[in-house]
Amino acid sequence: MFYFINVGFADKRSGIEHAQMQRLALFKKFQKKTQIVTRNFSLNLHDVLKRADLDDSDMINLFDFFQGTEEMKARSFTINDLKIKKSLQLLRNDQDEHGYMVRNSQRIIQRIAMRAPEYTQVDVVRTFDQLGKLVKSEWYDTRGFKGLEQLYDGDSNVIAEQVFNPDGQVVYQTFHTKNGEDKLQNTLYRIVNYKGQDYSFNGEQAMMRFFLDELNKRNSEKNSFITDRTFELAWSVLNMKTPAYRYMHLHSNHLNDPDKILDATLNYNYEYAIKNLEKWDGVLIPTEQQRDDFVERYGNKTATFAIPVGNVSDEVMNSPHIPIEDRKAGNVVMVARLSPEKQQDQVIRAFKQVSEKVPNAHITFWGYANGKEGPRLKKVVKDLNLEDVVTFEDYTADINTVYDDAVLNLLTSRAEGFALALMEAQSHGIPNIAYDVTYGPHDIIIDGRNGRLVKLDDVDALAQAIIETLQNPTELQKFSDNSYVDAERYSQDNIWKSWQLLFNKQEEG
Numbered sequence: 001m002f003y004f005i006n007v008g009f010a011d012k013r014s015g016i017e018h019a020q021m022q023r024l025a026l027f028k029k030f031q032k033k034t035q036i037v038t039r040n041f042s043l044n045l046h047d048v049l050k051r052a053d054l055d056d057s058d059m060i061n062l063f064d065f066f067q068g069t070e071e072m073k074a075r076s077f078t079i080n081d082l083k084i085k086k087s088l089q090l091l092r093n094d095q096d097e098h099g100y101m102v103r104n105s106q107r108i109i110q111r112i113a114m115r116a117p118e119y120t121q122v123d124v125v126r127t128f129d130q131l132g133k134l135v136k137s138e139w140y141d142t143r144g145f146k147g148l149e150q151l152y153d154g155d156s157n158v159i160a161e162q163v164f165n166p167d168g169q170v171v172y173q174t175f176h177t178k179n180g181e182d183k184l185q186n187t188l189y190r191i192v193n194y195k196g197q198d199y200s201f202n203g204e205q206a207m208m209r210f211f212l213d214e215l216n217k218r219n220s221e222k223n224s225f226i227t228d229r230t231f232e233l234a235w236s237v238l239n240m241k242t243p244a245y246r247y248m249h250l251h252s253n254h255l256n257d258p259d260k261i262l263d264a265t266l267n268y269n270y271e272y273a274i275k276n277l278e279k280w281d282g283v284l285i286p287t288e289q290q291r292d293d294f295v296e297r298y299g300n301k302t303a304t305f306a307i308p309v310g311n312v313s314d315e316v317m318n319s320p321h322i323p324i325e326d327r328k329a330g331n332v333v334m335v336a337r338l339s340p341e342k343q344q345d346q347v348i349r350a351f352k353q354v355s356e357k358v359p360n361a362h363i364t365f366w367g368y369a370n371g372k373e374g375p376r377l378k379k380v381v382k383d384l385n386l387e388d389v390v391t392f393e394d395y396t397a398d399i400n401t402v403y404d405d406a407v408l409n410l411l412t413s414r415a416e417g418f419a420l421a422l423m424e425a426q427s428h429g430i431p432n433i434a435y436d437v438t439y440g441p442h443d444i445i446i447d448g449r450n451g452r453l454v455k456l457d458d459v460d461a462l463a464q465a466i467i468e469t470l471q472n473p474t475e476l477q478k479f480s481d482n483s484y485v486d487a488e489r490y491s492q493d494n495i496w497k498s499w500q501l502l503f504n505k506q507e508e509g
Contacts, residue, residue, distance in 0.1 A: 002033065002034040003034070003037045003224065004023060007038065015421070016228050025313060075145075076144055077121055079112065099114055121142070133156065136152065159175065191210070208236035209237075213240050216244050222244060228251065231269040231272070247280060248282075248283050252267065252415065253290070254270045283305070285305065286308055311492050317492075323480075331405055334421075338377060339369075341413060341414050344377050347410055352386060358467055363391070364393055366393050410466070
């Protein structure tokens with residue numbers, strides 16, 4: 001069994017989650033048993049899975065595991081299921097048109113929020129003391145049972161939390177106290193009545209380690225754990241007490257300066273994992289170049305495997321090719337989180353030049369924003385008077401439609417490991433223009449054949465490459481045709497061949 005280890009899984013997913021989903025589909029195609037494993041508590045996880053076209057059995061979550069709800073069927077839980085005492089009044093909430101409130105003759109005891117958008121199922125019940133202060137919140141899982149209870153102090157700070165199973169039994173507790181800076185922090189994590197015993201942990205990492213060991217015991221075989229979120233989860237995987245194969249996955253550059261492969265400081269996301277390199281059974285690295293650089297610095301005592309992060313599904317590979325003339329003219333896209341390291345501001349500045357030379361050119365950014373990056377980028381657009389040229393769209397699950405209507409895709413990251421968006425765009429016949437950073441883009445883009453590579457941070461060169469490509473429809477179509485052909489490198493059949501070395505290594509013992 002192969003487990004892909006992550007922290008959480010939400011509607012708006014990063015490249016790591018998309019890579020896991022593509023790997024899951026690949027393993028399922030070739031009938032290799034696998035699941036994505038997550039740590040974070042979520043009341044709507046299984047709704048998220050459904051919207052991502054995943055089955056309940058495709059993922060195992062720590063809390064689901066201890067709640068016994070991994071494949072629980074959803075049930076209804078309405079306002080009538082709360083069984084409010086007849087001596088109390090149930091009224092419409094005066095602060096929420098969709099909600100309710102419970103009161104006696106003197107005061108409001110509870111406020112009840114219903115889950116959007118239908119507002120037929122209970123979402124959360126908040127209970128107040130005689131002074132009107134919040135003392136407890138009871139949150140309901142989207143599958144129809146009370147999943148979480150939070151208790152508050154006099155300042156409305158959460159001081160304790162309990163997770164329940166569908167039978168109303170507590171399966172998890174955590175407590176919060178103030179540290180020296182007067183900030184609340186978790187001090188204890190408890191798994192309650194698991195196989196008749198209670199277990200206490202000093203932190204999430206220790207609790208996750210316990211969970212992974214229990215998960216590992218399910219099968220008599222020696223299971224494989226691929227750690228995709230290395231910073232958060234490497235300790236838990238490396239400190240498992242049961243026999244397992246442990247793999248670190250490098251999703252991005254492991255060095256802060258890729259030009260100094262022998263002495264550059266490490267990317268903090270991988271520092272702990274690499275400093276404990278001898279404890280891993282292998283390292284999964286997206287490109288041959290990065291693997292060669294990794295081996296040159298650390299040797300080959302720990303096995304390394306060059307395996308592209310993503311793969312192109314058979315459905316996409318077999319889809320009809322869309323000519324450039326059938327796409328929206330001048331429609332340029334960039335699919336990436338709005339984040340400083342992605343450098344969308346350089347794209348915007350380049351488009352100041354592009355719009356002067358190619359009047360119908362338009363750039364749309366697709367992706368959710370990290371922190372304050374969204375407002376910052378929109379201010380850059382306003383300052384350059386490009387509101388009619390630049391559009392921001394949020395994360396979309398229907399990225400195939402976006403790609404099929406675009407004529408050009410951009411990526412201006414200051415560092416990459418593989419660049420999943422470049423592979424996906426290429427598979428839809430979109431020429432890519434990207435900064436030639438280490439690593440990733442030059443593995444996917446063959447300069448002058450299926451796109452263009454530009455020197456890092458050269459905004460003028462970026463603008464010129466966009467202008468020249470858009471102004472030359474013959475070249476644009478050639479790039480598109482070659483993109484469709486070159487995407488074959490990342491077909492599921494070809495990527496599966498890359499995994500064979502790892503499988504063979506395991507068979508050798």
